[in-house]
Amino acid sequence: MAQTVPPCELPAKEYEVARNTGAYTSSGLATAGFRTAKYLLEEWFQNCYARYHQAFADRDQSERQRHESQQLASETQALAQRTQQDSTRRVGERLQDMHGWKSEMQREVEALAAETDLLLAQKQRLERALDATEVPFSIATDNLQCRERRQHPNLVRDYVETELLKEAELIRNIQELLKRTIMQAVSQIRLNRERKETCEMDWSDKVEAYNIDETCGRYHSQSTQVQAHPHSTAFQESASTPETWAKFTQDNLCRAQRERLASANLRVLVDCILRDTSEDLRLQCDAVNLAFGRRCEELEDARHKLQQHLHKTLREITDQEHNVAALKQAIKDKEAPLRVAQTRLYLRSHRPNVELCRDAAQFRLVSEVEELNMSLAALREKLLEAEQSLRNLEDTHMSLEKDITAMTNSLFIDRQKCMAHRTRYPTILQLAGYQ
Numbered sequence: 001m002a003q004t005v006p007p008c009e010l011p012a013k014e015y016e017v018a019r020n021t022g023a024y025t026s027s028g029l030a031t032a033g034f035r036t037a038k039y040l041l042e043e044w045f046q047n048c049y050a051r052y053h054q055a056f057a058d059r060d061q062s063e064r065q066r067h068e069s070q071q072l073a074s075e076t077q078a079l080a081q082r083t084q085q086d087s088t089r090r091v092g093e094r095l096q097d098m099h100g101w102k103s104e105m106q107r108e109v110e111a112l113a114a115e116t117d118l119l120l121a122q123k124q125r126l127e128r129a130l131d132a133t134e135v136p137f138s139i140a141t142d143n144l145q146c147r148e149r150r151q152h153p154n155l156v157r158d159y160v161e162t163e164l165l166k167e168a169e170l171i172r173n174i175q176e177l178l179k180r181t182i183m184q185a186v187s188q189i190r191l192n193r194e195r196k197e198t199c200e201m202d203w204s205d206k207v208e209a210y211n212i213d214e215t216c217g218r219y220h221s222q223s224t225q226v227q228a229h230p231h232s233t234a235f236q237e238s239a240s241t242p243e244t245w246a247k248f249t250q251d252n253l254c255r256a257q258r259e260r261l262a263s264a265n266l267r268v269l270v271d272c273i274l275r276d277t278s279e280d281l282r283l284q285c286d287a288v289n290l291a292f293g294r295r296c297e298e299l300e301d302a303r304h305k306l307q308q309h310l311h312k313t314l315r316e317i318t319d320q321e322h323n324v325a326a327l328k329q330a331i332k333d334k335e336a337p338l339r340v341a342q343t344r345l346y347l348r349s350h351r352p353n354v355e356l357c358r359d360a361a362q363f364r365l366v367s368e369v370e371e372l373n374m375s376l377a378a379l380r381e382k383l384l385e386a387e388q389s390l391r392n393l394e395d396t397h398m399s400l401e402k403d404i405t406a407m408t409n410s411l412f413i414d415r416q417k418c419m420a421h422r423t424r425y426p427t428i429l430q431l432a433g434y435q
Contacts, residue, residue, distance in 0.1 A: 091217045098210045101249050105203040108256050112196040115263045116189060122270040123185040125433030129274055130178040132430045133171050136281060139425060140168040140288075143418040150413060151406040154299075160291040160414070167284045174277045181273055188259070188266050195256040202252050278431035285425050292419050296411060303407040310400040313393055320390045327383040331376060338372040341365055 039047070144164050148155075240248070345365050349356070429435050 102206040116192040129433035137171045154410040163288045163291045341368045
């Protein structure tokens with residue numbers, strides 16, 4: 001409801017009477033009850049001229065002010081347009097710089113991701129190669145254990161055992177090298193991922209800033225999305241300078257490139273390590289196989305010679321047994337003539353008186369007995385020698401059979417056990433981690 005003002009009486013207005021003072025002034029009452037002042041004609045003209053001059057001055061000042069206002073408005077408009085155009089140009093330049101760094105950062109992120117994938121593949125090769133060395137190590141240790149079951153006198157430290165020990169030591173050293181290289185690859189992969197994450201965060205910030213600046217670059221005076229933000233001109237304490245901004249990005253790129261180069265060098269090193277280790281293992285495997293083949297040939301040749309000697313020894317034993325039997329028969333054959341000669345001498349010793357004569361027959365009988373005793377002594381001595389030789393031959397026969405058995409066992413171990421087991425040796429592709 002509208003408010004109403006209560007009526008009240010207004011105070012009466014009082015008028016002052018203008019008075020003319022000075023020379024040529026007149027005063028008086030025009031009418032009874034009113035006071036008035038009349039001016040001179042010159043004063044009227046002066047008043048008009050003063051009004052003219054004041055109006056002219058006011059108009060002139062107003063025109064100057066309007067002109068200055070229009071000029072100021074034009075200048076400020078032009079200045080605002082130039083400033084906005086310059087700001088837009090600066091934002092565009094910033095967008096170009098940011099686009100360049102953003103593209104460079106994106107390429108570095110992609111390169112780091114690809115490099116990390118390649119290094120992961122190399123790490124998998126290392127792990128496969130490490131797993132592949134378990135088979136050669138088990139083969140080498142099994143060969144050494146099997147050869148410990150060789151029988152005397154073949155339980156020797158031959159060049160086969162030397163090569164097997166070298167192979168086992170080589171495999172242990174290669175396993176340690178592969179483990180250290182895997183740890184180095186894991187560490188490098190972690191560094192690559194950290195640098196990639198840092199670059200991705202920087203790239204994400206640049207994408208967000210690029211989108212903001214791109215939006216800012218599209219704004220103009222006729223845009224409807226703009227608003228007043230009086231406090232937006234204040235600099236934030238955490239704001240960077242163009243120099244620190246560029247240095248930050250360059251440092252991130254340099255660190256990422258350094259890690260990427262280190263990763264590439266590590267991949268080359270892994271290639272060299274896997275190539276060298278696989279070749280060393282295959283060369284050592286070939287050396288062991290060659291030593292086994294050579295040793296088997298020596299064992300086969302020695303066994304063949306022992307078998308020949310065994311055959312000859314058996315034949316000699318047979319001949320010696322016949323010789324012993326012949327000597328025994330010869331001794332037996334000499335006993336009858338000796339008894340005849342001794343009987344003759346015994347009977348002739350009973351000849352009476354002077355008939356007990358040392359005649360030629362007596363001397364011959366005595367010499368016959370001596371000759372027969374000497375022959376028997378020689379035959380018995382030869383029989384002892386023959387029997388000892390026969391015993392030696394039998395001992396040799398047993399030793400030869402034992403050696404042949406031992407060599408057959410050694411051949412079985414080296415050829416059927418060890419060399420057959422070594423056919424499971426991994427290929428060079430498996431040792432290089434490709435399979």
